[in-house]
Amino acid sequence: MExxxxxAARRMVRRYxxxxxPPEVVERIARVVHRAPSAGFSQGHRLLVVTGPAARxxxxxxxxxxxxxxxxxxAAPVHMVIGVREDDYHDxxxxxxxxxxxxxxxxxxxxxxxxxxxxxxxxxxxxxDAGLATGFATVPRKDELRALVGIxxxxxxxxxxxxGYPAEDxxxxxxxxxxxxxxxPLDDLVxxxxx
Numbered sequence: 001m002e003x004x005x006x007x008a009a010r011r012m013v014r015r016y017x018x019x020x021x022p023p024e025v026v027e028r029i030a031r032v033v034h035r036a037p038s039a040g041f042s043q044g045h046r047l048l049v050v051t052g053p054a055a056r057x058x059x060x061x062x063x064x065x066x067x068x069x070x071x072x073x074x075a076a077p078v079h080m081v082i083g084v085r086e087d088d089y090h091d092x093x094x095x096x097x098x099x100x101x102x103x104x105x106x107x108x109x110x111x112x113x114x115x116x117x118x119x120x121x122x123x124x125x126x127x128x129d130a131g132l133a134t135g136f137a138t139v140p141r142k143d144e145l146r147a148l149v150g151i152x153x154x155x156x157x158x159x160x161x162x163x164g165y166p167a168e169d170x171x172x173x174x175x176x177x178x179x180x181x182x183x184x185p186l187d188d189l190v191x192x193x194x195x
Contacts, residue, residue, distance in 0.1 A: 013133035014072035016164035021078050021132065026051070029126045029163070030080070036119035039111035040098055044088035045119050046155050048081040055079075055149065062145040063137040063160055073137050076162030080123055081145070083155040084116040116158045123161050133166035 026049060036045050050056055059081070060074035073079075089112050093104045124134045139145050142157045151157060 012135045013166050014070055014135055015167035015169055016072065016076045016133065017167050019165050021164060025130050026078055029123060029130060032122045032126045036115065036122050038115045039089060040092045042089040042092040044085045044112050045116065046083035046085055048149055050079040050081065050149065051077065058148050059145060059160060062141040062148065063139045072135060073162055076135065076164045078163040080161040080163060082116060082120055082158040082161060083151060084112045084158055085155050086112045087154055120161065127163050132163050135162040
């Protein structure tokens with residue numbers, strides 16, 4: 001699959017088939033963690049892969065699946081909990097080669113969150129390349145999720161990527177047309193040389 005095809009297929013899906021995803025495919029997607037960008041090669045990304053039905057149902061509860069029209073989180077055969085460890089960034093930027101005037105730099109943005117968004121996109125694109133669909137859910141009940149799956153306190157939960165084979169009606173033409181009609185003109189989003 002060409003990159004432009006992968007990119008064109010990128011969307012959030014909320015309808016999955018029950019078919020399991022082969023473990024080797026799940027592992028191949030999880031391995032993108034080694035390719036994810038991180039400021040100064042801090043490597044603060046963390047990923048927890050969950051495939052057990054009972055645990056996925058509980059994760060869906062933590063993500064407050066009841067707020068959606070369909071039970072799409074629990075229906076996805078694979079959950080990838082994206083996390084980030086901010087301390088890895090501070091640890092890296094207090095090493096001699098990163099110090100500025102003997103101190104850790106002033107962070108112009110919380111790079112750990114920027115990098116976790118880039119990592120999320122890599123997971124999605126790798127899944128699409130493998131013929132899967134993805135969704136993303138925030139987790140309002142993070143403390144319950146931590147207790148459920150043992151996430152340490154120093155790892156911030158970014159959210160849950162759901163993966164699976166898309167259901168036949170995962171992308172409905174009416175939804176696609178509606179979203180296209182909502183798309184802002186490119187000139188509203190991109191400028192060249194000056195604003």
